[in-house]
Amino acid sequence: MRIFSLVLLSALLGFANTSYAKKPLDEKEITNILIKQSIRNYSGSCPCPFNRDKAGRRCGKRSAWSKPSGKSPLCFPSDVTETMISSYKKAIKKSKQEKSLFSQPKMGEFTTPW
Secondary structure, eight states: OHHHHHHHHHHHHHHHHHHTOOOOOOHHHHHHHHHHHHHHHOOSSOSSTTSBOTTSOBOGGGSTTTSSSSOOOOOSGGGOOHHHHHHHHHHHHHHHHHHHHHHSOOTTOOOOOO
16 A cells, blocks of 8 residues: 555656646746836836835826836836847746756766765
8 A cells, every 4th residue: 555655646746747847938928027027126116107105105107117217117018029028038048058057967977976
């Protein structure tokens, strides 16, 4: 019974790992990520019209996005360009390549325990 339980558990874990593999991000998800990062990286309290200031009031026309000069954070999907999305995709691809380069030794290489 104990062996059966272990076999069943390992089969379920294997199934879970294969069936829930990460899928590539689509453009809508990347757009949302870029907007959130832009708002998070803004140093003031009113990056976008829909945000609230420290007193709890809506920023509206006082937001950085609404002003013609100064910083322009990304607030809406229409602010995100195709170039931004493709740059993000390239950065993710590069970061995955770098992770795979460092995580797995090349064929014929070995690592020492010290």
